[in-house]
Amino acid sequence: MRGGFFCFFKAHIKKGIGEKIYINCQEVRIINSKHLSSKRLIFYAACLLALLIAGASLQWRQAAAQDSSIYWGSRGDDVLRVQQKLSQWGYYNGPQDGVYEGETFRAVQIFQRNNGINPDGAVGRDTTAALGLNAPEAAPAVSRGAATDRGEVTLLAHVIEGEAADEPFTGKVAVGAVIANRTKSSAFPRTISGVIYQDHAFESISNGQAYRPLSQDSIRAAEMALSGYDPTGGSLFFWNPTKPVNPWVWSRDIATQIGNHVFAH
C-alpha cells in the first residue's frame, strides 16, 4: 500500500500517454489524463478505506483479545484468577496452580450451570462476566475479602511492582519497608498514600510503570512490609546505583544492598 502511494506521486512527473513506469514495486500505466484522475480518485478512496479498515480491525483485535477464552490446558494468571474466584465462592477445592485441568473444568461447568450459561467448561465472555472478572485491572489478582487495609496493600504492591519487579523477593519487601519506614519518619508524610504520591518521590509512579498488573510476589511483599518486616534496618531511601540519581542521596548512610538496590537512611 505504501509502495502504491510512492508510485503514484512519482508517476506524476511523466505525463506521456501509454507510458509504463516502474517505481519501487508497482506498475502504473498512464493512459489518458482525464481517465487517470478518476482512476486516481478511486485509488485514493481505496487507500482511505483500507486505512479505516486497518484501524478498525486493530481496535476489534484489541477488543477480541480481552475476551479470549480459557479452556482445558490453559495456563497462567488468568486461570489462577478463575480458580481463586471459584474457590472463594466454594465451587473449587483443588490447588490454585494456574493450570486448567480436571477439577477446574468441573468447577467451571457447575458454576456455568448455576448461572444459566451453556456448560461447555470453557471460560468465555459470559462466564468471565458472571465471575466478575471483567473489570480490567480494577481488582488485582488476589483479593481475599475486604480487610480494611486492602487498598493500602494494593497501592504499596503497585509501587513495589513498578520499582522492583525484577528484584528478588527480599528486595521487594525491602522497597515496601522503605515506604513503611517513611510514614514513621518526621521528614515524610505520615500515610502510605502520602508517601507514595509525594511529588517525584517514585519514578514508577511519575511515569505510570507502577500501574502494570500486579504479580503475586509483589502483593505478598507488600503484605509482609506492612506487617512489619524490614530487611533494610530502618532505611528511608533506595536507588539503583547504575542509574543516574540525585548525587545528594550518596551522602546518606548506606545500610545495605539487596539485589540491584542500595538502601540508606
Added chain:
Amino acid sequence: MRKWIIPTVLGLMVMGAIGIWGNTQRLANRNTEIFLDNKYQRAFFDLTDQVQSLEVLLSKSMVAADPRLDLSLLMDLRQQAAFAQSNLGQLPLVDSLATRTSKFLTQVGDYADSLARQVSRGEVIETNQWDNLNNLYRQSVDLNKELQGMSYKVAQNNFYFSELVRQVRKNLQETPGNVARTDLQALDRRMQRYPTLIYDGPFSEHLEKTEPRALSGQAEVDREEAKNRALAFVDKRPDLEYRAALTGDTNGRIPAYRVEVSAGEGNAGNKTLLDLTRQGGRVIWLLQSRLPGGQVISIDEARQKAVQFLKDRGFEDMRPTYFMQQENTVTFNFAATQDDVILYPDLVKVTVALDNGEVVGAETTGYLMSHRQRDLPKERISQEQARATINPRLEVTGGKLALIPVGASDERLTYEFQGRLGDETFLIYVNAQNGREENVLKLIETENGTLTM
C-alpha cells in the same frame, strides 16, 4: 493541469488535519499543565497560610496562662501542622529539598500533641518545655518570612512550580555536583541551623538513636558463629541438607551480618535470607523467597507450629496476641511475658506457610530493641477498682496485667479489659497505679484476622 488539483487538495487536507490534531494536543497539554500548576499553587498558598497560623498559635501558647486555653491552642497547633505537612508533601520538591521543613512541621504537631496530653492531665508546662516552644516559635518566624517572600514570586508567575519541576528533572539527568539552588532549598538550609528538639514524643530526635536493649552487654560474634546461628535458627525439613553462606554486612539500626541459607542440592527456590546482629548474634529478620501453594494446614496448626518454633529457639514465655492471614501464609504476633504480665513492647512476628507449615518469615526488631528483665512496678489499685472506672455501657471481661507502650519511650503497667458494645469489641487499658484510662483500641474482625485500631 487538473490532475495536480486532487493531490494538492488532499495534501492540504492531510496537513490541515495534522495541524488541527497538533493544536488539540497542544491545548490539552496546556490545560493539564495549568491544572497541575493550579494544584501546586493552591498547596503552596495553603501552606503559607498554615505556617502563618502556626507562628501566631505558637506565640499565643507561650503567653496563655489558663490551661484550658492552652489546651485548645495546642490542639489547633497540631491540626495546622498536619495540614501544612500534607500541603508540603504535594509540592514538587525532591527529597533533599524539603526534608528539614517537613521535620519541623512534624515536630511542631507532635510536640503540641505531647504537651496537650500533659496539660489535659492537669500538669503545668515547665520551663524547659517553654524554651522548646520558644525555639519552635523562632523557627516558625523564619519559615513564615521565607514563605511570604516566595509567595510574591509564586503569585507573579503561575508556572513557577512547573519550571521548578523542569529544572529538577534537568539536573537529575545531567548529574552535576550541585542540585538546583531553588528558593525552597535555601529555606531548607536556613532551617538546618536550629538545635535538635528532645521531648517525649515519637518524633523526638534522641529516639532515632536508641540502642537495642536486649543486646546490651553481649559480646560480638564472628562470621563463623553467625553462620552457625543462622543454620540453627531456620526451620529445617529433615529430608534436606542446609548450607549457610555469609553474603555481606548491613549497617541498619542494628549492625548485622547477612546470611543466606540454602537447602538441598541446587534448590534455588528455597533460599532463606537472615540478618544476625553482630553484637549477640541474634536473628533480626528471616525471609524465605518461596511462594507458598494452596492452604493445607489450618490456622490453628500453624499457630502451634509458630509457638513451638519460638520455644525451640530460646524465646521463653511468648504469648500469641493477634494474627493476620495473607495469601497462603499467616503471620502471628507474639508478645513476651514476665511474671504473667504481658509485655506489649517486646514483639516477635512469625510467618508460617499454610501449604506445609514451614516457617517462612520471622521478625524480632521490637523484641531486640526493648526486651529486658524489667523492674515491674507493683499495682496500686485492684482489678475491681480498675474495672469500676470503665464506661458502664460496656460489657467488660478480662483484666489481665499488661505493660503497654505510651508515647515513644514510656511504658505503663495496666489492666487489659475487653469491652463489648453491641457487636463491637474494644480493648481498654486502665493504669494499674492511678486508675486512669491509658488507651482504648478497637478490634476489627476481618476474614484475614483481627486488627486493632
